[in-house]
Amino acid sequence: MATVTITIEGKQVAAEHNSTLLSVFKENDVLVNQICGGQGMCASCHFFVVGGAESLTQPTQQEKMTLQFTKIERPGARLACQTRAIGEGVVIELPIGTFVQSEQDLETKIGRKADKTLIHPMTGEVLVEAGKLVLRSALEKMKESSSKFADYLSKK
Template sequence: MATVTITIEGKQVEAEHNSTLLSVFKDHDILVNQICGGQGMCASCHFFVVDGVDSLTQPTTQEQMTLQFTKIDRPGARLACQSRAIGDGIVIELPIGTFVESERDLETKIGRKADKTLIHPMTGEVLVEAGKLVLRSALEKMKESSSKFADYLSKR
């Protein structure tokens, strides 16, 4: 079977032609969330294409809808579960930070500085930048985003 070369965070890896980036991440022990189980319904497996966008399949309709809903404010965002590697030269970066496990997890951090950027687990939205104080407003922002995301999913 044909392989392609992908650079992830500066490390080159080989992957089977037409494999999803999610499977590539798993095969190379790169931790990535997949809250929806790889259905393209959340943005927890998102990554950023730095180079080689033409070496990936075009975004699926599902991926486009999900990315339109999310609040990821960096260009080149794609979903690993929906993107397939079809050529060499793909260079990608992963989101910097950590996904918040739950509202309760975020609540325990209120009043302390975030040691890493805190990211909403489903939408990919930055809740608190690294080094900033975690405020109750971040929890409210997370609840609001979770509620909107649940509404979005229920209408599909």
């Protein structure tokens, strides 16, 4: 089988031609969430294309819809479950921070400074920047985003 080279966070890895980036991440022990089970319905497996976008498949309709819904503000966002490697020279970066596991998890952090950027587990939205105080408003933001996301999924 033909392989292509992908650079993930400065490390070059070999990937089978036409494999999803999600499978490449798993094969190379890159920690990534996949809350929707790889269906392209959430943004928990998102990454950022820094170079070689032409060596990836075009975004699927599902990926476009999901990324439109999310609040990921950085350009070059793609979903690892929907993106396939079809050529050389892809350079990607992963989101910096940690995905909050639940509303209860975020609630336990209220009143303390975030040691890492806290990211919504489904939408990829930054809830609290690293070094900032975690406020109750971050929990409300998470609840609101989760509710909107659930509504979005129920209409699918």
